[in-house]
Amino acid sequence: MxxxxxxxxxxxxxxxxxxxxxxxxxxxxxxxxxxxxxxxHTLDGWGGLHADGGTPPLTDSAYWPGWKIARSAALLPDASAGYVLDGYGGVHTAGTIANVPTAYFGFDIARDIVFLPTATAANPQGYTLDGWGGIHPFGGAPAISGGGYWPFWDIARAVRYSQDSTAANPMGWTLDGWGGIHSAAPSGPVGPSPATSHSPREAPPRTLPG
Structure with missing residues (x-):
């Protein structure tokens, strides 16, 4: 049957x-x-996004041949587009999605990026994580406290948010390099102070191979 x-x-x-x-x-x-x-999709260290399992490829992601600076990538909940995060905190579009201001540090400390479950291409709310544990909102997502914070120690590795999260009430966790899991809720401290420049050594966008 x-x-x-x-x-x-x-x-x-x-x-x-x-x-x-x-x-x-x-x-x-x-x-x-x-x-x-x-x-x-699989992200390579140069910024290439490679579609897997028959998934259509995404275009317009930044690419740095010979420089292993890409740190993470995130897709919208409907997988129509997403962002690639470089080590300096620069966020680069993949597919058709709004550009939003994000924290930028000027040195290699950005580690992860995540969307809220309610994010869309027109309203891409989410967070980036730095290596000290600072969680930085973008797209109008609320500020976050908790999650663990270790100034000058590059030990934070990942951040994730529950599928029950909303833009008004995000519920998430960070993972440290020793395996610790730390809850992260609205309003609170962030990590290294963002710099004012844009992104490291940008190359023109290109269509990435599948």
């Missing part, structure tokens, strides 16, 4: 058993959840 929903979301169906028993036909209800495959 194969139950194959043809649309995303919660879908229902039934199996009908037609025989001579009392109360025939009998029905067995089926409920399943169907969701479209979103996307998968």
């Amino acid at each position: 194969t139950f194959t929903p043809t649309a995303s979301g919660t879908r229902t169906g039934s199996v009908t058993i037609d025989d001579s028993a009392t109360g025939s036909p009998h029905q067995l209800r089926l409920t399943g959840y169907s969701f479209a495959f979103k996307a998968a």
Whole structure:
């Protein structure tokens, strides 16, 4: 038996058993959840985004051949576009998405980038993480406290936000290099003071291979 929903979301169906028993036909209800495959990309150290598993490639990401400066990438919840984060804190578009101001440090300390589950291409709210544990909002996301903070120690590695998060109430965690997990909630301290320059050694955008 194969139950194959043809649309995303919660879908229902039934199996009908037609025989001579009392109360025939009998029905067995089926409920399943169907969701479209979103996307998968691999980020290389030079900034190349490589589409995996038949995912359409994204364009216009910055690229630094010979320089291992790309640190992280994030896709919007609908996987239509995203950002590439360089080590200095520069955020570069991949696909069609709004440009937003982000924290920029002028040295290699940026470590991760994440969107809130409510982010869209027109309203891309999210956060970048620096190596000291500072969490920096962009796109109008609220400021964050907690998460752990280690001035002058490059030990923070990743930041993630719950799928139940909203723009008004983000709920997340940071991961440190020793395996510690630290909750991160609205309003609070950040990390190294952002510099005023733009991004390191930018190259013209290009269409990246799949």
